[in-house]
Amino acid sequence: MSARLSEVDRQAFRQGLRDYSPTLMAIFSWGLVTGIAMSKSVLTLPQALGMSIAVYAGSSQLAVLPLFAAKLPIWTILLTAAMVNTRFVIFSAGLAPHFSYLPLWRRLLLGYFNGDIIYLLFQKKSFPTGFQPGKEAYFWGMAVASWTSWQVSSVIGILLASLFPDNWGLELAGTLVLLPLMVSAIVTRSTAVAVGIAGVVSLLAFDLPYRLALPLAVITAIVAGSITDSIVERADLRRIRQRAGDSR
Structure with missing residues (x-):
């Protein structure tokens, strides 16, 4: 082979x-x-x-x-x-x-x-x-x-x-x-927010039946990461526009 x-x-x-x-x-x-x-x-x-x-x-x-x-x-x-x-x-x-x-x-x-x-x-x-x-x-x-x-x-x-x-x-x-491998994967603000939110949700939902804590943590992490990415992108766009306005 x-x-x-x-x-x-x-x-x-x-x-x-x-x-x-x-x-x-x-x-x-x-x-x-x-x-x-x-x-x-x-x-x-x-x-x-x-x-x-x-x-x-x-x-x-x-x-x-x-x-x-x-x-x-x-x-x-x-x-x-x-x-x-x-x-x-x-x-x-x-x-x-x-x-x-x-x-x-x-x-x-x-x-x-x-x-x-x-x-x-x-x-x-x-x-x-x-x-x-x-x-x-x-x-x-x-x-x-x-x-x-x-x-x-x-x-x-x-x-x-x-x-x-x-x-x-x-x-x-x-x-x-x-743990060290997981921590090394946190390289952006959105990832850090997603990990933090997932940890909190998994702890709060730990006692739910059918292991629902895990999918809930995954879903909330995705939502939190996406929202954070959107906020960061908008902030970056505002800074770019502000710099362009100052350069004029």
Whole structure:
């Protein structure tokens, strides 16, 4: 497969691997936590392994495990998973201009392998939209690193759950490792406002059913960021007009 790729694609693939590598510890930790949680839930071993491979979405997997244990209706479980994964609609919309030229099956494949950190790092590269040599290969470099790390750690957690004490705090460790990357993404005023609003909303709505706090935080963050962008643009326009008037 590597021999079929151009030199540009090979370099981009390796760059994707390198750019994603600082997050591997956090992804491994989250995968381990999710695997342990699935193993200690009502799922059988084949069900847990199947869920890890087919779903590949740690937040929604952790969200629905208590619902399985409570034997709630399937629509409740599906609704909760959908609410948790609402953010992927935003991610898909963000990637669409970059890969719209690809056939449907390849776009669906990209959607399966996409994730929070992959999307963040991809957007930080500021690729032009449309086809560009190496762009898809860069995405796949990150995707392969993420998927492999997640599945390996998740399977380890599923098979060896009894060896990991609950007081190790692996979930917190994974979150702490990701924080510097998240903070580094706050580079504009609108992003800072969106993050702040999302944090407040998620805390206020934490106890809502079906994990509604997450989609509410996403929606309010988008609205807050858009409003802030509009305000900043208007302020910049006023300053430009004022300078033009002063120069006269």
